[in-house]
Amino acid sequence: MLAPPSPVTVEIIVNGTPRRACVEPRTTLVDFLREHLGLTGTHIGCEHGICGACSVLLEGEPVRACCLFALQVEGLSVTTVEGLAPARGELSRLQNAFCEAHALQCGYCTPGMLIACHDLLARNPRPSEEEIREAIGGNLCRCTGYQQIVDAVKLASGQEAAHG
Amino acid sequence: MAEPPRFRYIGQHRRAVEHRRFVTGQGRYAADIALPGLLHVAIVASPHASARILSVDASAALALPGVHAVLTGEDLQPEIEPMLPGVDAPEVRRFPLARDVVRYAGEWVAAVVADSRAIAEDAAELVEVDYAPSPHVVDPEAAIAPGAPLVHPMRGSNVIFRREFVWGPVEEDFAAAAHRLSYRVRWGRSATVPIETFVCTAAWNDATNLLDVWASIQMPKFPDLLARCLRLPGNAVRVHFDVDVGGSYGVKRGLKHAILVGFLARQLGRPVRFLEDRLENMRGGDMQGPDRLFDVTLAFDDKGVIRSMRMRALDDVGAYAGRSPFQLGKPVGAIVGPYTIHSVAYEAISVLTNKTPQEAVRGFGQAPTNYAIETGLDKVARFLGLDRIELRRRNLIPPERFPYLIPSGTLYDSGDYARVLDKALAAAPYAELLRQREALRAQGRLAGIGVSTCLEPSGGNSSFEPLFNPKNTTTTWMDSCLIRVDLNGAVTAVMATSSSGQAHETLVSTVVGEVLQREPDSIRVIHADSLSALPSNSPVGSRMAIMLGGAAAGAAKRIRAKMLRIAAHNLGVAEEALEWREGAAVLRADPTRALSWARLVEIAHREFHNLPPGMEPGLQESFVWEVPGGGGLPTPDGRIQMYPCHSFEAHVVLASVDPETGKVALHRYVVGHDCGVMISPDVVHGMTYGGVAHGLGAALMEKFAYSPEGQLLSGSLMDYLLPSAQEVPPITIVDHCTPSPLTEFGQKGSGEAGYLGGPAAIASAINDALAPLGAALDALPMTPAAIWRTLRAAQMARAATESTREPT
Ligand code: FES
Numbered sequence: 016m017l018a019p020p021s022p023v024t025v026e027i028i029v030n031g032t033p034r035r036a037c038v039e040p041r042t043t044l045v046d047f048l049r050e051h052l053g054l055t056g057t058h059i060g061c062e063h064g065i066c067g068a069c070s071v072l073l074e075g076e077p078v079r080a081c082c083l084f085a086l087q088v089e090g091l092s093v094t095t096v097e098g099l100a101p102a103r104g105e106l107s108r109l110q111n112a113f114c115e116a117h118a119l120q121c122g123y124c125t126p127g128m129l130i131a132c133h134d135l136l137a138r139n140p141r142p143s144e145e146e147i148r149e150a151i152g153g154n155l156c157r158c159t160g161y162q163q164i165v166d167a168v169k170l171a172s173g174q175e176a177a178h179g
Numbered sequence: 180m181a182e183p184p185r186f187r188y189i190g191q192h193r194r195a196v197e198h199r200r201f202v203t204g205q206g207r208y209a210a211d212i213a214l215p216g217l218l219h220v221a222i223v224a225s226p227h228a229s230a231r232i233l234s235v236d237a238s239a240a241l242a243l244p245g246v247h248a249v250l251t252g253e254d255l256q257p258e259i260e261p262m263l264p265g266v267d268a269p270e271v272r273r274f275p276l277a278r279d280v281v282r283y284a285g286e287w288v289a290a291v292v293a294d295s296r297a298i299a300e301d302a303a304e305l306v307e308v309d310y311a312p313s314p315h316v317v318d319p320e321a322a323i324a325p326g327a328p329l330v331h332p333m334r335g336s337n338v339i340f341r342r343e344f345v346w347g348p349v350e351e352d353f354a355a356a357a358h359r360l361s362y363r364v365r366w367g368r369s370a371t372v373p374i375e376t377f378v379c380t381a382a383w384n385d386a387t388n389l390l391d392v393w394a395s396i397q398m399p400k401f402p403d404l405l406a407r408c409l410r411l412p413g414n415a416v417r418v419h420f421d422v423d424v425g426g427s428y429g430v431k432r433g434l435k436h437a438i439l440v441g442f443l444a445r446q447l448g449r450p451v452r453f454l455e456d457r458l459e460n461m462r463g464g465d466m467q468g469p470d471r472l473f474d475v476t477l478a479f480d481d482k483g484v485i486r487s488m489r490m491r492a493l494d495d496v497g498a499y500a501g502r503s504p505f506q507l508g509k510p511v512g513a514i515v516g517p518y519t520i521h522s523v524a525y526e527a528i529s530v531l532t533n534k535t536p537q538e539a540v541r542g543f544g545q546a547p548t549n550y551a552i553e554t555g556l557d558k559v560a561r562f563l564g565l566d567r568i569e570l571r572r573r574n575l576i577p578p579e580r581f582p583y584l585i586p587s588g589t590l591y592d593s594g595d596y597a598r599v600l601d602k603a604l605a606a607a608p609y610a611e612l613l614r615q616r617e618a619l620r621a622q623g624r625l626a627g628i629g630v631s632t633c634l635e636p637s638g639g640n641s642s643f644e645p646l647f648n649p650k651n652t653t654t655t656w657m658d659s660c661l662i663r664v665d666l667n668g669a670v671t672a673v674m675a676t677s678s679s680g681q682a683h684e685t686l687v688s689t690v691v692g693e694v695l696q697r698e699p700d701s702i703r704v705i706h707a708d709s710l711s712a713l714p715s716n717s718p719v720g721s722r723m724a725i726m727l728g729g730a731a732a733g734a735a736k737r738i739r740a741k742m743l744r745i746a747a748h749n750l751g752v753a754e755e756a757l758e759w760r761e762g763a764a765v766l767r768a769d770p771t772r773a774l775s776w777a778r779l780v781e782i783a784h785r786e787f788h789n790l791p792p793g794m795e796p797g798l799q800e801s802f803v804w805e806v807p808g809g810g811g812l813p814t815p816d817g818r819i820q821m822y823p824c825h826s827f828e829a830h831v832v833l834a835s836v837d838p839e840t841g842k843v844a845l846h847r848y849v850v851g852h853d854c855g856v857m858i859s860p861d862v863v864h865g866m867t868y869g870g871v872a873h874g875l876g877a878a879l880m881e882k883f884a885y886s887p888e889g890q891l892l893s894g895s896l897m898d899y900l901l902p903s904a905q906e907v908p909p910i911t912i913v914d915h916c917t918p919s920p921l922t923e924f925g926q927k928g929s930g931e932a933g934y935l936g937g938p939a940a941i942a943s944a945i946n947d948a949l950a951p952l953g954a955a956l957d958a959l960p961m962t963p964a965a966i967w968r969t970l971r972a973a974q975m976a977r978a979a980t981e982s983t984r985e986p987t
């Protein structure tokens with residue numbers, strides 16, 4: 016018989032606020048965020064590192080929250096989609112551009128896409144179409160065909176979208 | 180042709196109202212429903228394609244702390260009703276959990292319920308099931324051969340549906356034709372594979388006898404079927420349609436999931452959630468798509484005008500069936516594509532195999548059929564030495580012939596096919612594609628141009644039900660909308676289904692805003708639950724712009740009519756003397772005499788003494804709309820009006836193939852698209868881009884591959900490849916508008932746009948690239964390995980011919 020693993024307390028700084036919960040050691044970061052902190056903006060699509068729906072920023076770098084244990088990021092700083100807007104009721108430039116360019120449909124991949132694009136713009140304020148496609152190459156979207164996501168990133172970076 | 184009518188809100192760029200919650204992480208998906216005391220389900224699945232279940236031992240699983248129950252098919256089946264197929268095959272009974280026999284690898288055998296998903300999964304591994312493997316069949320042609328192992332022995336055959344239709348003088352047309360050409364194409368087993376898997380959460384209340392269900396569902400008649408299978412009255416099941424669904428495109432029909440979860444919630448008296456993991460979704464989730472072999476013969480004259488077609492379609496529906504055999508029925512409504520083909524013989528065969536069951540996929544079977552027809556057009560062109568585009572021009576239904584009755588009984592409402600093709604070619608531009616093709620060829624790549632011209636039937640009714648099952652007399656497939664104007668004058672519209680990315684709240688508020696001339700952003704749209712909802716048949720068959728849009732317009736017009744009546748009564752004028760302007764009733768002859776929106780609302784809600792005699796107080800109206808042109812049963816020879824509206828798409832693609840690896844690159848992609856009046860152009864364009872990407876996947880990458888032993892080989896996103904932003908090229912959409920005469924604003928449907936013609940066009944481009952080497956490939960997906968094998972075979976064949984020539 017397997018002995019139930021004893022729970023551990025994990026503290027992570029999520030969207031600027033230290034958050035703690037007592038969880039099984041094998042709890043993934045995405046389950047920690049969703050099930051224990053109630054931050055359901057981060058989604059799960061495959062739980063094996065392919066789809067990117069679970070992307071969050073860890074110390075400013077995009078990571079797949081399904082492939083990390085919460086315990087591994089103890090004490091580190093995580094940004095989720097809920098933390099992208101500058102203030103409650105407002106939208107970031109990128110979120111705004113996603114709405115304007117219709118860069119989403121069902122919205123399921125959107126949090127991960129926003130994380131990937133946010134990271135891209137932080138590194139490269141005026142990315143080319145190719146650079147955008149490369150940056151979101153690890154985030155699958157089944158709705159949009161990516162076109163309007165590319166348009167949104169261009170819009171957010173002050174560039175004309177190439178397509179009508 | 181008349182200019183399309185102009186609108187105030189319809190057809191304008193408008194931000195989808197749904198977006199704001201999604202970009203801030205505030206969507207509410209089925210997995211986000213947190214209920215106190217929630218339990219979680221994990222599945223024990225069959226490792227065998229076909230076996231007898233000898234025993235199930237759950238004792239070790241039940242002993243694990245945190246485990247609440249292990250349910251087997253033996254426990255469950257006697258307590259519920261089976262899910263039956265839509266066709267007349269009552270022997271093919273399907274339950275959420277297998278009992279005695281398993282019929283595919285991945286079939287659910289037991290369900291474990293525990294405090295967490297992780298514990299449930301641990302426990303599932305401890306459930307010991309003894310199986311005795313039995314003979315299986317995974318190939319559809321083998322399945323119909325004599326002596327094949329029977330998937331459902333009670334059925335006596337693996338054929339779950341077969342019918343041969345003859346529409347028009349096929350024999351005569353074939354006899355009179357100068358040429359005939361036969362070919363076989365294969366559409367591979369792929370599906371829509373949404374990024375969100377299927378999720379269902381349910382809670383039972385002992386005091387109210389009510390089962391609450393939150394599911395990522397996109398399914399007609401889901402609440403009724405769920406209640407029936409659980410042996411509950413319909414009013415004991417409340418399906419909440421206000422959950423956001425993370426994509427579906429047809430497949431999210433988790434009836435068996437919901438039966439299981441609903442049963443468990445009731446049995447345990449605790450809320451229960453089942454969240455499929457990715458393997459479960461791909462394997463036991465029963466959401467794979469059409470898997471079809473087409474044998475086609477075309478009869479045509481020297482000019483390439485196709486007179487008649489014989490088509491046999493053999494579709495592998497897997498081990499059980501719900502509506503999947505109907506996916507051979509829907510294409511009956513566009514069986515000649517956009518062409519003037521005069522007669523058709525169509526044999527539709529649905530066959531059972533020991534594979535994961537098939538579910539509805541975007542287009543409901545039309546994309547494979549379109550691919551089969553378009554492949555034939557290219558072959559005829561090649562046979563006659565004609566240009567493929569010119570050949571299409573000779574066969575396209577000309578605009579003056581609409582409405583156009585096709586041999587199988589459907590009237591196409593409107594279209595201007597050659598014009599849309601021309602627009603796509605001009606946008607490419609085609610001359611430039613020809614030049615680029617030569618340039619690529621000069622670089623040593625294999626390069627080709629692809630073209631397809633395809634129909635998108637829309638406004639989904641369910642006419643294929645009576646067509647494929649004489650015991651089924653369904654002739655209505657209505658949708659509805661309820662609109663309320665509150666005492667403060669705000670408008671709320673209630674729709675009766677969940678949405679999976681189609682921006683229905685945007686659609687409804689735009690339409691209602693248009694009719695009432697109120698700012699659409701001020702109108703709230705809510706999703707009812709199944710007990711407070713009017714009837715709906717869910718967003719299938721590209722129907723919502725037509726059906727929900729039509730119902731919303733109908734209800735809004737009733738509100739407007741009522742307000743005009745109130746105004747006429749209060750102004751002492753005839754209703755006809757009034758007009759509706761800026762949300763107010765205005766006397767046409769003297770615009771200073773008017774009643775404002777606020778005043779009319781006040782009268783309706785508070786001043787019975789100012790209402791016309793006999794009028795019901797308040798401001799609320801509903802409208803239930805029947806699919807236009809629907810309502811009839813098929814003729815004995817199987818003619819029927821299928822979907823009412825017909826959108827059209829013309830794809831033009833430039834592709835190249837690396838001759839060393841078989842890898843394909845798409846260099847230019849243009850779609851000409853006509854779906855009538857677009858209510859929300861951004862939404863239509865988005866679906867079209869997404870449909871092209873999905874079509875690219877079906878054409879080049881995606882396949883549920885099976886081993887000869889019946890094991891699924893592509894059950895993760897590492898083996899089942901979805902196109903990423905690096906595979907999907909930039910896409911240019913060129914709009915055209917031929918309004919539908921059948922709908923409120925001239926709109927047609929577009930939810931399947933891009934997908935219905937994309938695979939055909941990409942396959943056309945690849946075959947154009949392979950043709951100079953004498954190679955051809957007529958099976959999807961055209962993976963690098965498949966292309967490489969085709970090239971290699973052509974090379975060997977050439978070498979063989981050369982060596983046989985040598986001695987002379
Ligand atoms: S859920 Fe983490 S990558 Fe798919």
Ligand code: FES
Pocket residue numbers: 118119120121122123124125155156157158159374425426680
């Ligand atoms: S918006 Fe639906 S998966 Fe990307």
